[in-house]
Amino acid sequence: MAKRKPTSVGSVSASEFRAHLFTHLGTAAKGHPVHIEYKGSHYQLVAVKPEGKLEKFFASGPPEPVIHPSDEWFSDDPSLKRQREEEWIAKWDKRLNRK
Secondary structure, X not given: OOOOOOOOOOEEEHHHHHXXXXXXXXHHHOOOOEEEXXXXXXXXXXXXXXXXXXXXXXXXXXXXXXXXXXXXHHOOOHHHHHHHXXXXXXXXXXXXXXX
């Protein structure tokens, strides 16, 4: 039994697609869409371009902050800085037995 060559123009039936699966996948990989008819429905096989790591990174959305903006430890408030410094000095004065 002689094998038929796959059709390259228009749409192909599901049986034709299945019979020449790798030929049609090669066609799609080259950038040409393959149209498939199956039980009255039409499908299109198109190769998807793989994304690079950098594209995936930017497509995932904005990064979450490492330090939460409301964290008081990283506040620029001068009175809070002064209070923390006084606590730090008192702590080290106690450890060094200073008065």
